[in-house]
Amino acid sequence: MTDRIESKIWVFVEQRRHLVAEVGLELLRKAQTLAKPLQWKVAAVLIGRELGALADMVLSFGVDEVLVADDPLLEHYCNQAYVRAVEGAIRQYEPQVLLLGATAMGTDFAPRLAARLRTGLSAHCIDLDVTPDGQLLSLVPGWGGNVMARISCPKTRPQVATVLPGVFPVPEPGRARGKIVRLNAQLQQEDLGYRIVETKREEAPKSGLETAEIVVAGGWGIGSKADWTRVEELAAALNGAVGATRPPVDEGWAEEKQMIGQSGRTVRPRLYIGLGISGHMHHLVGVKSSELSVAINSDPKAAIFGHCDVGLVGDLKEIVPPLIEAIRQYSQQEPE
Amino acid sequence: MLDFEGPCRTLESPVKIMRIIVCLKPVPDPKHWNRLQLDPKTRTLVRKGIPSTINPLDRHALEAALTLREQEGGEVLIVSMAPEDSQPVLKEALAMGADRAVLLSDRMFAGSDTLGTAYVLSAGIERLGEFDLILCGDETIDGGTAQVSAQLAEFLGVPNVMHVSGLEAFPEKPWLVRSQIEHGYMVVEIEPPMVLSVVKSINTPRYVTLMNILEAEQKQIEVWSANDVTLSEPWAGLTGSPTQMADLFVPERKGMAEMITGDAKEQAAKLADRLHRLGFC
Numbered sequence: 001m002t003d004r005i006e007s008k009i010w011v012f013v014e015q016r017r018h019l020v021a022e023v024g025l026e027l028l029r030k031a032q033t034l035a036k037p038l039q040w041k042v043a044a045v046l047i048g049r050e051l052g053a054l055a056d057m058v059l060s061f062g063v064d065e066v067l068v069a070d071d072p073l074l075e076h077y078c079n080q081a082y083v084r085a086v087e088g089a090i091r092q093y094e095p096q097v098l099l100l101g102a103t104a105m106g107t108d109f110a111p112r113l114a115a116r117l118r119t120g121l122s123a124h125c126i127d128l129d130v131t132p133d134g135q136l137l138s139l140v141p142g143w144g145g146n147v148m149a150r151i152s153c154p155k156t157r158p159q160v161a162t163v164l165p166g167v168f169p170v171p172e173p174g175r176a177r178g179k180i181v182r183l184n185a186q187l188q189q190e191d192l193g194y195r196i197v198e199t200k201r202e203e204a205p206k207s208g209l210e211t212a213e214i215v216v217a218g219g220w221g222i223g224s225k226a227d228w229t230r231v232e233e234l235a236a237a238l239n240g241a242v243g244a245t246r247p248p249v250d251e252g253w254a255e256e257k258q259m260i261g262q263s264g265r266t267v268r269p270r271l272y273i274g275l276g277i278s279g280h281m282h283h284l285v286g287v288k289s290s291e292l293s294v295a296i297n298s299d300p301k302a303a304i305f306g307h308c309d310v311g312l313v314g315d316l317k318e319i320v321p322p323l324i325e326a327i328r329q330y331s332q333q334e335p336e
Numbered sequence: 337m338l339d340f341e342g343p344c345r346t347l348e349s350p351v352k353i354m355r356i357i358v359c360l361k362p363v364p365d366p367k368h369w370n371r372l373q374l375d376p377k378t379r380t381l382v383r384k385g386i387p388s389t390i391n392p393l394d395r396h397a398l399e400a401a402l403t404l405r406e407q408e409g410g411e412v413l414i415v416s417m418a419p420e421d422s423q424p425v426l427k428e429a430l431a432m433g434a435d436r437a438v439l440l441s442d443r444m445f446a447g448s449d450t451l452g453t454a455y456v457l458s459a460g461i462e463r464l465g466e467f468d469l470i471l472c473g474d475e476t477i478d479g480g481t482a483q484v485s486a487q488l489a490e491f492l493g494v495p496n497v498m499h500v501s502g503l504e505a506f507p508e509k510p511w512l513v514r515s516q517i518e519h520g521y522m523v524v525e526i527e528p529p530m531v532l533s534v535v536k537s538i539n540t541p542r543y544v545t546l547m548n549i550l551e552a553e554q555k556q557i558e559v560w561s562a563n564d565v566t567l568s569e570p571w572a573g574l575t576g577s578p579t580q581m582a583d584l585f586v587p588e589r590k591g592m593a594e595m596i597t598g599d600a601k602e603q604a605a606k607l608a609d610r611l612h613r614l615g616f617c
């Protein structure tokens with residue numbers, strides 16, 4: 001028998017090899033904010049093997065409960081086993097809201113779980129709200145550039161959402177006050193639909209766009225693969241990282257991992273420069289936390305000018321080369 | 337240990353043909369997206385008059401299916417839930433090399449969210465009978481939800497892997513599937529039947545030749561309505577779907593940007609000066 005679980009918002013805190021994905025912690029804090037007016041409790045859900053130390057760590061983020069599904073069969077991720085591990089507790093304790101990070105794991109686990117529970121899932125959200133009567137409203141970019149859509153799940157529970165990593169800040173740990181509840185997972189070998197036989201790292205975890213202080217992003221307005229070097233040169237002059245909207249990625253000018261926005265990465269740089277980018281919400285949601293944002297676009301009516309701090313109307317082909325030149329000169333004057 | 341590189345088809349392997357199903361969604365052609373509108377009442381996209389095309393990642397899914405058929409033999413079936421006028425998109429998939437196509441089309445399917453879509457697709461696939469592999473794209477460009485493949489697998493009660501960037505099939509032993517995760521990938525051992533959803537890097541889809549298009553004229557598209565499949569649960573369509581679009585709104589703007597004016601050279605100089613003073617260069 002497990003203890004009674006009282007939390008109404010459950011947040012899945014993903015771990016691989018006992019390393020926690022930050023988005024889980026980001027969501028814990030957000031969940032606490034959402035829960036407060038409703039006087040709901042918040043639980044973190046941990047799934048894996050030998051999670052004792054990790055459960056204590058998560059408890060220090062001030063959650064009311066840490067629900068732990070700990071089983072040798074859960075050592076490696078498998079979506080069906082993960083579903084099995086929490087399904088019973090969800091049915092028994094009926095949380096209202098279930099949040100997951102939109103990571104490789106979260107985007108795979110969440111739909112499988114939502115389908116098992118026959119409930120609604122809104123994906124890749126960039127913000128969340130809860131109404132006084134307990135309805136989760138998930139924000140996603142809508143069609144037509146400038147609109148956002150709120151998705152609700154009126155009839156079924158729990159209301160499930162995956163949220164983009166990096167849209168909420170990572171909280172600092174504080175004082176632990178909650179309790180740890182072990183979930184009675186009762187897994188069988190048959191619950192494992194597959195077996196992970198190898199995991200390989202291809203790039204360093206703390207590199208590239210997500211941690212860059214300066215991001216120069218190019219859009220469809222760059223014009224061609226040959227012209228894409230302008231983006232790279234400006235980024236190099238500023239010692240920043242290169243980002244892109246979707247069209248340059250589709251055209252093969254930029255790499256998929258450089259895409260910023262709802263289907264790509266979230267950046268939080270001190271400086272963002274957008275070149276030839278119109279300003280669809282799908283892209284802007286990924287750059288909204290930039291400290292200073294600059295846009296260069298030939299269309300004075302481009303939506304991006306309503307969302308950035310500094311705007312330059314003009315042909316980037318004419319503005320960017322002298323800009324690179326001037327930046328290089330400054331950098332040479334005072335080498336760091 | 338299994339060898340990820342090594343092919344192996346033993347002579348004793350039974351002659352059962354492999355059946356691969358590709359779930360393919362016709363989506364509005366991104367080249368015409370500026371003409372798309374939302375219906376203010378139903379809050380679904382009005383696609384009228386906008387040409388459809390194969391969802392880009394579904395092309396990669398189909399390519400993976402065709403490659404596998406070339407290596408292992410078998411048949412490739414397309415299953416799609418879409419309005420009836422999407423047939424030209426399915427014709428293109430047949431021209432790429434698929435053997436048969438089933439179009440699940442019914443007014444009651446319209447407005448389905450991912451649970452509804454996955455449920456209808458699963459009903460269509462149940463009617464088709466046994467399969468070894470279902471291939472999907474990881475996500476669609478119009479919905480972008482990336483949920484249907486996992487939910488379809490759940491309805492069918494088979495395992496699934498998403499973010500698939502490589503795949504190696506073996507008769508009579510587990511397949512090896514490579515799945516992209518943060519900063520790298522994992523390789524999993526998995527046995528058919530299964531659902532895989534692919535990412536762009538898995539392959540380069542083939543081009544369609546005029547010959548292919550002519551050949552595809554001989555192939556059939558079967559259209560199945562709600563009456564042709566067994567739908568015992570209520571998830572299909574706008575009203576059956578658990579998620580709803582509550583509203584649309586224009587997000588708060590920062591206010592109009594401060595504009596840097598002048599000719600191109602002046603603008604560049606002013607911006608560089610600004611960046612310099614802020615310590616960026």
Ligand SMILES: Cc1cc2nc3c(=O)[nH]c(=O)nc-3n(C[C@H](O)[C@H](O)[C@H](O)COP(=O)(O)OP(=O)(O)OC[C@H]3O[C@@H](n4cnc5c(N)ncnc54)[C@H](O)[C@@H]3O)c2cc1C
Nearest residue numbers: 219220221245246261262263264276278282283298316480
């Ligand atoms: C579900 C879904 C998810 C999506 N996810 C993402 C995502 O994660 N990231 C993303 O970026 N997009 C995403 N998109 C696509 C998004 O909706 C837009 O289509 C895309 O962001 C537009 O990119 P863009 O601004 O580069 O191109 P456009 O909208 O075509 O804008 C090009 C701009 O360049 C300007 N320009 C042209 N020539 C010049 C010149 N010489 N000098 C200066 N300016 C010039 C034009 O005035 C125009 O404003 C998604 C779409 C959907 C439906």
Ligand SMILES: Nc1ncnc2c1ncn2[C@@H]1O[C@H](COP(=O)(O)O)[C@@H](O)[C@H]1O
Nearest residue numbers: 359360417472473475476481482483484
């Ligand atoms: N209506 C549909 N008909 C056939 N396949 C679909 C449909 N919708 C989604 N899919 C499949 O599911 C994948 C993921 O879609 P989505 O979850 O909508 O992003 C797509 O790439 C397709 O392979």
